[in-house]
Structure formats: C-alpha cells, structure tokens
Amino acid sequence: MLSLVKEIMNMKKLNVALAILVTAVMAGNAQTVTSDIVGYVGQSLAAGSDTIITPQVLRPTEYTGAVDGVTTSGTSATLQMTGAAFTSNAFQYVANTQPKTYFALVTSGNLTGTTFRVTSNTASTLVVALDGLVVNSADITKVEIRPYWTLNTLFPSSASGVSFTPSTGSNASTRRTQLVLPNFVGTGVNRAPTAQYFYNPAVSDWVTSTAVTTKAGDTVIEPGQYIIHRNTGGTPVALNLTTLGEVLAKPASIYLATLTGTTKNDNPIALPRATDYQLSAIGFTDASFVQSTAKNSGGRKDEVYVYATTGTGVNRAPTKIYFKYLNAWYDSSSTATAVDPTIPAGSALIIRKAGSDGNDKILANVSNVTL
Numbered sequence: 394m395l396s397l398v399k400e401i402m403n404m405k406k407l408n409v410a411l412a413i414l415v416t417a418v419m420a421g422n423a424q425t426v427t428s429d430i431v432g433y434v435g436q437s438l439a440a441g442s443d444t445i446i447t448p449q450v451l452r453p454t455e456y457t458g459a460v461d462g463v464t465t466s467g468t469s470a471t472l473q474m475t476g477a478a479f480t481s482n483a484f485q486y487v488a489n490t491q492p493k494t495y496f497a498l499v500t501s502g503n504l505t506g507t508t509f510r511v512t513s514n515t516a517s518t519l520v521v522a523l524d525g526l527v528v529n530s531a532d533i534t535k536v537e538i539r540p541y542w543t544l545n546t547l548f549p550s551s552a553s554g555v556s557f558t559p560s561t562g563s564n565a566s567t568r569r570t571q572l573v574l575p576n577f578v579g580t581g582v583n584r585a586p587t588a589q590y591f592y593n594p595a596v597s598d599w600v601t602s603t604a605v606t607t608k609a610g611d612t613v614i615e616p617g618q619y620i621i622h623r624n625t626g627g628t629p630v631a632l633n634l635t636t637l638g639e640v641l642a643k644p645a646s647i648y649l650a651t652l653t654g655t656t657k658n659d660n661p662i663a664l665p666r667a668t669d670y671q672l673s674a675i676g677f678t679d680a681s682f683v684q685s686t687a688k689n690s691g692g693r694k695d696e697v698y699v700y701a702t703t704g705t706g707v708n709r710a711p712t713k714i715y716f717k718y719l720n721a722w723y724d725s726s727s728t729a730t731a732v733d734p735t736i737p738a739g740s741a742l743i744i745r746k747a748g749s750d751g752n753d754k755i756l757a758n759v760s761n762v763t764l
Contacts (some may be wrong), residue, residue, distance in 0.1 A: 431637075432450065434450060436464075436633065436635075438556065438633060442703075442704065443617055443706070445621060445740065446622050447582045447739045448526075448542045448571075448614060448665060449634060450638030450667055453638070456537070456538040457477070457538075457541065459474070460475070460502075461473040463532065465528060468524075469512065470690045471520050472521065473518055479514050479628055482514055492545070493497070493541075494611065496541055496615070496616075497519060498616075502531060502533045504645035506644035506757060509521035509522060543612060544610045544612050544614075547634075550597060551616040556632055557632065559594050563593055563595070563600075568602075569591065569625075569630075570629075571602075574589070574620055574621075575588050575621070577618060579658075581652075581656070584733065584744060585733050593606070617662050618662070619661070630728050640762060641760065643751060643760060645664070648756075650753055651746045651751055652749075653750065655747075661742075662741075662742050662744060663741050665731060667762075668693065668761055670738075671734070672732075672733055674761065675758060676756050678756045682716045682717060682744075685718070695716065696714055696716050696725070698713075699711055699713045700741040
C-alpha cells in the first residue's frame with residue numbers, strides 16, 4: 394500500500410481525491426478491496442485566453458468482460474460477451490433519454506489499447522463501429538466499457554461561473570465561454586475547427602454557433618482528443634476546471650492518418666494520461682513516425698507540434714516543433730544538439746504526417762504508471 398501511495402504522490406498534476414485502496418474492518422476481520430486509481434485534475438482557465446483541455450482521467454468503467462468471438466457486418470462488429478446479462482440497448486445513446494455514449498476499450502488481444510464506439514447491445518452482445526478497421530476474434534478478447542466524456546459532463550450546468558461563463562444571448566456579441574472542437578477527421582494541414590460551442594441559457598445546454606437552439610451538450614470527447622476552452626467575451630474572469638475520474642493505466646492506441654503522395658496531414662491528438670512523458674517514451678516508432686532525411690526544412694518528414702495547456706491569447710502558435718533524425722529527436726528551432734524534452738500532461742499535439750501510402754499508422758502509448 395505504501396508503494397502505491399508513493400507512486401500516486403509522484404504523479405504530477407494528479408491529486409488523489411478518493412481512496413484507491415480501501416480497507417474495511419468488520420467484526421475484527423480485515424478485508425481489503427482494490428479499485429482503479431481515482432483522482433482529480435485541476436486546471437486554471439485564464440481570462441481572455443485559450444486553454445487546452447485534455448481529459449487526463451477517464452469516466453468510470455461500467456463493465457469488464459471477456460469476448461468469446463467477433464463477427465463483422467459492413468461497418469460494424471458484434472462482440473459476443475462471456476457470461477454477460479445486459480439490458481438490451483442499455484449502452485445505446487438516446488437523446489434526452491440516455492445521454493451516455495459508450496466505448497469499448499480493448500484490454501486484451503491484437504488490438505489492445507484501441508477503442509470502439511458502442512452503437513447498441515443485446516443481453517449478451519455488443520455492437521461497435523469499426524471506423525474503417527478490419528477485425529477478427531484474435532484482435533479483441535477482453536474489453537472495458539466506459540462512457541465518453543461529453544461537453545455536459547466536463548462542463549455541467551452546475552459549474553456555471555466556475556469552469557465556464559454562460560452566454561447572455563445567442564449572437565456573437567453576447568457569447569461568453571466557447572468550447573472549440575478541432576477537426577480530427579479532415580485532411581490537410583492547419584484545418585479550421587469542426588465546431589464552436591457556447592452555453593445558451595435559453596435551452597440550458599451547450600449549442601453550436603451554427604445551431605443556437607439545438608442542444609449539443611452530449612457531444613463526445615474521445616480518448617486521445619482535446620478541446621480548446623476560449624475564455625473570452627464580455628469581461629472575462631479567471632475560471633477553474635476540476636475533472637474527477639479514473640487513471641488510465643493500460644495501453645492506449647491512437648491512429649494517425651496519412652495521405653498518399655507528398656501531401657502532409659495533421660493529426661490533432663492528446664494523450665489520455667495524468668502524467669508527463671519524455672518525448673522518446675510516448676511510443677513513436679519507425680512504423681508510426683517517419684524520420685527526417687536531414688535536419689534542414691527540406692529534409693523534414695513527420696513532425697510533432699506541441700501546444701501548451703496554458704498561455705495568453707487565442708489561436709496560439711505551437712510552443713515547440715520536434716522531428717526525428719538518425720534515431721534522435723531535435724527541436725526545429727535549434728538543431729545543433731539532440732533533445733528529449735518532457736511533454737507535460739494535458740498538452741495538445743499535432744502529428745504532421747508526411748505523405749506516404751495513405752494508410753493509418755498506430756501510435757501505441759504505454760502507461761508510465763507503475764502499480
């Protein structure tokens with residue numbers, strides 16, 4: 394127990410909020426119950442500025458089980474769950490009725506670390522969206538089912554005035570805190586955001602700037618994604634966000650899209666971790682990251698753009714750009730000496746992939762938390 398507590402104390406930006414090891418003494422008999430590491434991450438949200446928000450903890454697991462087999466049909470796969478007794482469609486999102494959207498995190502099998510969005514379920518099966526992947530039974534042999542973070546669970550209405558400022562109207566001049574969602578699925582570089590959200594008291598929910606009366610608070614933030622908290626409008630004040638959840642101490646796989654030929658492609662990502670990482674330890678390999686052929690700009694291939702969680706102003710430039718050459722990392726602003734920088738927990742990254750075969754590459758990120 395002491396070693397576990399020591400490990401938690403060494404985890405930067407993570408404060409233990411709930412017991413991670415609970416001991417109950419009843420009638421003179423000691424009983425020890427273990428659970429996932431649970432804690433909270435606190436973040437300051439500067440007035441008049443953008444702040445990167447990366448969910449560094451996950452919402453709690455609601456089911457863990459073995460997978461007997463996998464069958465595919467079109468763009469979906471059906472997972473046969475060992476011994477499951479689900480309520481039919483309990484894991485299916487239904488607007489205004491069942492606000493949770495669930496994902497299955499593969500914890501055993503060839504695709505360990507991959508997440509799949511759950512679309513429906515029967516008493517003993519889960520149906521998941523494949524998102525272009527081809528899977529078989531050896532790829533998925535055990536899963537955890539968790540709900541995604543959403544705008545409403547990260548920034549609930551009860552947090553008004555604490556982590557966000559509600560707008561006073563729906564037009565641009567009356568909007569206050571906005572949540573900017575990067576374009577995660579487009580192609581090319583320097584893509585415009587997918588959407589901007591603001592809290593509209595008229596509907597008591599988050600809405601988009603293009604559909605100001607349509608509730609959009611159930612919009613999900615997937616593991617490996619981030620949002621931008623834009624604390625502007627009116628007379629902004631400093632705010633604070635506290636996110637409570639479970640630490641991901643299992644592998645996580647993030648898919649990086651490439652384009653064919655010489656066209657580069659941006660992949661906005663964030664590690665769903667509560668700890669800092671050395672750049673060399675994030676998980677980039679020659680299979681997922683193309684090394685440069687020279688240090689100069691003409692020889693650059695894949696690059697890592699790092700965006701700090703804090704700073705001043707909006708639409709800020711990256712704080713650093715790194716590339717890899719002859720198996721060493723270099724800072725593009727000073728290439729004389731190899732570096733291995735610390736990437737702070739919660740940072741946003743854009744992996745700018747050089748053009749190649751057009752196939753996704755897998756960034757396999759292993760937890761640096763030792764239990």
